[in-house]
Amino acid sequence: MDKNSKWKKKERLENFLYTLPAVILVAVMMYIPFVMSGYYSLTQWNGIAKEPVFIGAGNFAAIFTGKSNFLNSLWFTVRYTIGFVIFSNILALALAVCLTRKFRLANVYRGMFFIPYIMSMTIVGFIWKFIFTQGFAKLFEATGWESLNLSWLGDPGLAFYSVVAVGVWQGLGFYIVLYIAGLQAIPGDVLEAAVVDGATGPQRFFKVVLPLLGPSMTTCIFMSLTNGLKVFDIILALTKGGPGTATYSTTMQIYQEAFTNNNYGLGSAQAIIYFVVVLVITQLVLKAMSRREVDL
């Protein structure tokens, strides 16, 4: 009895000690700054004055009455994310279907589509800036295609598509390998049975393959959703949010408000709203997708 309780005590001590480093680190790097953000969001502070001044919900009122660019940036981020999710998933799935065919260079091709994903996003932004400004001009000279002569980064409407396209280009390889893994997990006999039953190629794809890809699709849509909402580096390198504020993402807006305008309080309030928006969107989408999967 005594030995047992001593053992229990030791176990409890171990449970505490061996998880302690993780707990402290997560608390210091994430929970404490999070709580501090909550506090600063209720204050006005320029980072220089000694103490932040408590102003209650003033920052939130300023944001929702449109006194900062925040709502604008949020709308851009939502549009960007929708474009990013749709194009990433459709293209990745189409390419994954081709890349799962057996041919000699399949692996090399998969690698080629994956390489942009392992590159730094700022570098990706710079490469494309070069292509849009220098490369397209030269290609236009050579081909005479009018679309190459458009101002892909200078026109607010076009810049949106440019940013989405570059984002998709960088991340596509990731979604391709996820879809490939999903396609390879589909048992061969299911497809053979469909062939025997006389299903055509498109029928096989839409009636057999696609429903069985449910879990992969959920993962890919969810990952592209969270990655889309977090977009920062690519836009900073590619357009710096411009022209004007046409491609200003929420993440850039928060950065700008805090570190360029020195409005730490207002920046924190934007950061908190951003957190809530991301949480609500991701949870809603997750719920909708899990319901859909059950239906299948």
Next chain:
Amino acid sequence: MGMKRKQLVARVVMIVILTLLALVYIYPVFLMFMNSFKPFGEIVLDPIAFPKAPTFENITYVIDKIKYGKLFMNNMLITVIGLAGIVAFSSIAAYILDRRRTRYTAFIHAFIITPMLIPFQTIMITLLKAMNVLHLDQSRVGLGIQYWGFGIPMATFIIYNFMKTIPKEIDESAHIDGASTLKTFTAVIFPLLKSVIVTVVVLDVMWIWNDFLLPLLMVNSSNETKTLVLASYTFVGQMNTKWQYAMASMSLTVLPSIIVFILLQKYIVEGVVAGAVKG
């Protein structure tokens, strides 16, 4: 026979289209490398063709100018410190959290993995202040340590899910042989985690090596502490009309990642897939 032939034609067409697509897709990367070997005049005149007479002048200029060797070592240092802590603290925590199911460990589990929901931009403003108080800012080691806090939630989550698949009898028998909890973990359990540790390492190396915003906030003020991506970002900003140097600097920044990827493609792709499916 006609059917077979039709299938063959379709297959050839598919492969030809796919080849063209893959080449166009990778062309921007190729373009960056190619332009690193051209003098300025040639880049402006013809940015999309092969270099006429390749020169290493841009590369050597940039290596010297941005102190490439130093930056590379900074990246290595930060990545290695970050990884070591994430793997060590997450795996021991995941072990305890899975094997000791009590109300306390359930709470700690939730406490550790819930921050996966917090986007970095939500906490970055106040993080800078908190790290300043702890003297973890403006330092490479300090930055490495910060990655522990940001990497642990996801790593613990992934390792914890894998831990469930390791039979409890394994550690029970080690225990009966008289091994302490720590000894059981280091000698018996940890070696069995190899595949999931590879997943965590792949995901975290890709993240830390290429990370931009956290290093921008923490180590950007001095040339001594900068990372490759940061230095390249500043350098390209300054050189935005001197494309030959910008291209060389960008090429040098991504070259290590591309070499590692070509050597370890199989492990990297497997790690990324496993991480996404479990994460």
